[in-house]
Amino acid sequence: MVMDSNPGGDEMKVRRALFSGSWYPSQALECEDLIKEFIGKADRGQKEPAHELRGGIVPHAGWYFSGKIACNVIRRLKGKTEPDVIVLFGMHLHRGHIGYIMPEGAWETPFGEIPVDEKLAKELEGKFNFTIETHDNFVQDNTIELQLPFIKYFFPDSRIVAVGVPPAKLALKAGVFAAEASNRLGYSIKVIGSTDLTHYGPNYGFSPKGRGKAAYNWVRNENDRRVIDRMVAMDPSAVIKEAGENSSACCAGAAAAALSAGKALGAENAYEIAYATSYEKSPGDSFVGYTGIVF
Numbered sequence: 001m002v003m004d005s006n007p008g009g010d011e012m013k014v015r016r017a018l019f020s021g022s023w024y025p026s027q028a029l030e031c032e033d034l035i036k037e038f039i040g041k042a043d044r045g046q047k048e049p050a051h052e053l054r055g056g057i058v059p060h061a062g063w064y065f066s067g068k069i070a071c072n073v074i075r076r077l078k079g080k081t082e083p084d085v086i087v088l089f090g091m092h093l094h095r096g097h098i099g100y101i102m103p104e105g106a107w108e109t110p111f112g113e114i115p116v117d118e119k120l121a122k123e124l125e126g127k128f129n130f131t132i133e134t135h136d137n138f139v140q141d142n143t144i145e146l147q148l149p150f151i152k153y154f155f156p157d158s159r160i161v162a163v164g165v166p167p168a169k170l171a172l173k174a175g176v177f178a179a180e181a182s183n184r185l186g187y188s189i190k191v192i193g194s195t196d197l198t199h200y201g202p203n204y205g206f207s208p209k210g211r212g213k214a215a216y217n218w219v220r221n222e223n224d225r226r227v228i229d230r231m232v233a234m235d236p237s238a239v240i241k242e243a244g245e246n247s248s249a250c251c252a253g254a255a256a257a258a259l260s261a262g263k264a265l266g267a268e269n270a271y272e273i274a275y276a277t278s279y280e281k282s283p284g285d286s287f288v289g290y291t292g293i294v295f
Contacts, residue, residue: 013105013135014113019145023062028110031149034063038071043274052079054267055191057231057255059290060090060143065281066196067146069274069292074150076273076294077190083158084187085117086151087178087261089171089254090143090194091164095244099174100164101125102133107145107160111152117159123181124163128174139164143194143251155190163257167240171253175236175260191265193258195251197224201286206247211285220277223248224289231293232270236260248289262295270295 020026025034056073059066091100103121106113125132133139144162151160161178165171175191182189198219200206209215227248230238236256243252259270272293279287 012113012115015102015105015107015135015138017108017145017148018140019142020110023142023146024067024149026110031110032153034067035071035150035153038068039075041068042072053077053190053294054265055193055258055262055295057193057195057258057291057293058147059196059292060146060194061196061278061288061290063146065278065288066276066290069276069290070147071150073273073292073294074147074154074192077192078154081188082155083190085120085159085161085182085189086155087120087182087189087191088144088147088151088160088162088194089165089175089192089257090162090251091139091141091254092143092250093164093166093253095166095168097166099128099130099166099170100133100139101130102135102138102162105135107148107162109148109152111149111156114148114152114158114160117161117187119185120178120181120187121161123185124161124174124178127177128170130163143254147192147194165253165257167244167253167256171240171257172236172260175257176264179261179264189265191258191261193251193255195249195255197227197289197291198248199250199288201284203286207285215285216277216279216287219287219289220275224275224291227252228272228275228291228293231255231259231291232272234259234263234267234270234295259295267295
């Protein structure tokens with residue numbers, strides 16, 4: 001993996017990584033070793049679509065817990081040509097929040113910086129009443145940063161537009177607008193939504209089924225399954241509704257925005273490629289669900 005730089009150019013304002021060295025490795029070689037390990041351990045046997053994928057939904061826990069799933073979703077988005085821009089939806093926002101965007105600068109990763117596509121970002125900024133972030137004034141949030149090394153590794157020349165969206169109609173509108181604006185600009189894009197699923201147990205204040213194996217089975221087989229089914233059905237409004245009623249996704253707006261964008265880009269079918277919980281890595285009464293979906 002070749003590290004990139006900006007030799008001889010204007011100094012780019014770079015948003016520094018906050019979770020490297022803890023939630024994922026801070027060094028490129030260590031990241032690459034883990035990525036190769038994740039690829040080698042990819043779940044086999046899922047239905048692989050014959051057409052080129054438009055996007056996906058990824059989890060955002062530390063790489064130890066959910067990195068394999070996120071890595072293999074993003075890896076599957078590689079097509080015959082590299083997209084101009086990756087549009088990444090995320091952030092832990094509630095229904096009453098407005099969205100967030102960083103319309104210029106770059107994001108730091110162990111593999112080098114990912115520049116923001118300012119044209120598409122400015123289109124979104126002009127359309128929606130977003131809170132504007134800068135390289136040195138932003139909300140600390142893992143949902144976007146945890147995906148950036150994977151994006152830089154698999155799409156080394158792509159630019160990025162990262163958008164925080166709440167679980168509300170804004171997410172649906174932002175997803176569709178991102179797709180339409182990209183087409184107007186003549187861009188090829190991939191879209192990604194970052195969300196974990198049910199946060200269960202006393203650590204999260206959500207234990208409707210008590211503790212033990214029955215609670216674990218309920219999360220896996222019922223609560224997470226309902227919202228995953230709505231994602232696979234490519235029904236973004238139903239994803240937001242289901243997550244709101246049953247606390248089954250922490251960033252339902254991000255998933256809904258990605259699905260809305262994907263549909264606007266022509267995606268017709270979605271496929272679940274993986275599911276896991278943090279319980280498998282760290283058994284206990286508190287755990288989180290993760291899914292990987294492509295479309």
